[in-house]
Amino acid sequence: MTNCHTFHLFLLSDKKERDMQDLMNKLFSPCPACGHPGFEVTEAIPGLPCSWCGLPTRLIMQEIYTCRQCGCSQTNRRPEETADPQYCDHCNP
Ligand SMILES: [Zn+2]
Ligand SMILES: [Zn+2]
Numbered sequence: 001m002t003n004c005h006t007f008h009l010f011l012l013s014d015k016k017e018r019d020m021q022d023l024m025n026k027l028f029s030p031c032p033a034c035g036h037p038g039f040e041v042t043e044a045i046p047g048l049p050c051s052w053c054g055l056p057t058r059l060i061m062q063e064i065y066t067c068r069q070c071g072c073s074q075t076n077r078r079p080e081e082t083a084d085p086q087y088c089d090h091c092n093p
Contacts, residue, residue, distance in 0.1 A: 032074065036067055039067045042073070043066075045063070048060065048078065048080060050082065051082035053088065053090050053091055055090045059080070060078055062075050062077050063075070064076075
């Protein structure tokens with residue numbers, strides 16, 4: 001009598017696998033300097049400005065990518081310009 005339960009678990013693991021694939025694609029993007037597929041985020045810098053008051057929040061503003069092969073690094077700004085006020089300590093403590 002566990003068929004339904006098993007099927008549910010199967011769906012979950014399938015979704016997890018796809019998420020994992022996305023994550024792998026993101027993690028193993030090639031290094032712009034040497035092309036090694038391990039150019040990954042090594043540091044995340046918070047401080048994305050709040051869209052209401054402009055003060056820095058705890059949301060990630062920049063990510064530092066470092067190549068494990070040649071050690072070159074690059075700082076990428078997150079696509080978000082401002083943070084939702086719900087993450088702001090000032091507007092929504
Ligand atoms: Zn490299
Ligand atoms: Zn704010």
